[in-house]
Amino acid sequence: MDIKEVELRTVNVTRYVTPLREGGSMPAIAEADDDFLYVLKFRGAGQGVKALIAELIGAEVARALGLRVPELVFANLDEAFGRTEPDEEVQDLLKASVGLNLALHYLSGAITFDPLVTKVEETMASEIVWLDCLLTNMDRTARNTNMLVWHKELWLIDHGAALYFHHSMDNWQEQAVRPFSLVKDHVLLPYAANLTEADEKFKSILTTEKIRQIVSLIPDDWLNLDGSLASVEKHRSIYADFLETRLTHSEIFLNEAQHAREKSI
Numbered sequence: 625m626d627i628k629e630v631e632l633r634t635v636n637v638t639r640y641v642t643p644l645r646e647g648g649s650m651p652a653i654a655e656a657d658d659d660f661l662y663v664l665k666f667r668g669a670g671q672g673v674k675a676l677i678a679e680l681i682g683a684e685v686a687r688a689l690g691l692r693v694p695e696l697v698f699a700n701l702d703e704a705f706g707r708t709e710p711d712e713e714v715q716d717l718l719k720a721s722v723g724l725n726l727a728l729h730y731l732s733g734a735i736t737f738d739p740l741v742t743k744v745e746e747t748m749a750s751e752i753v754w755l756d757c758l759l760t761n762m763d764r765t766a767r768n769t770n771m772l773v774w775h776k777e778l779w780l781i782d783h784g785a786a787l788y789f790h791h792s793m794d795n796w797q798e799q800a801v802r803p804f805s806l807v808k809d810h811v812l813l814p815y816a817a818n819l820t821e822a823d824e825k826f827k828s829i830l831t832t833e834k835i836r837q838i839v840s841l842i843p844d845d846w847l848n849l850d851g852s853l854a855s856v857e858k859h860r861s862i863y864a865d866f867l868e869t870r871l872t873h874s875e876i877f878l879n880e881a882q883h884a885r886e887k888s889i
Contacts, residue, residue, distance in 0.1 A: 682783025
């Protein structure tokens, strides 16, 4: 089977349009030199580059599985960019985010997914729940669905809270085989009746090569925790190994999701 190369474009941020004051990361709508608008996620905010790594891996894994995710780009922020920003909080954020950031194509006119308004069929619901169990994405609840409806289609956004194992990597092997207990709060869990089918389908797509391609997209300086090349390669490898281990033992999170669903319906 041919493996399509995974690539991300790089754009330069030209205009800060408006902040999106949601959560602690303070993303913003910004314009880039390709004349498109993006939701810009800053390396200097909240959890820093780890949130960007989770966003990158989460979005590109979802895309590889055929789920709809806005285009992801690297967004370069020039040192002079924030000098004219009147808001001191925003100015500090921009100064702390000079260099390579991450941005998602802005879906103009999209509306927040509401499970009471938009029904999701069982196959898609199962696939999204399976994805979030793999990624340990805690942030797809009724309170904060992180899904948008755009042109009558469902789009996934904001994977920055996923892969929370990377905030304490020392025992990543143990964390890789843990069930995802927070699946009980997943907004789509009641509709996820085809989890076994999703598991079989997606494990055939997420090959070792595909995972390694996605992880290879992480910029070196996001992984360079101690200034050494060894640190970069070690941490890059851990992300790939974590996902591969989790896939190998997917029955653990699959069973947890199925049991949680039985209790919820």
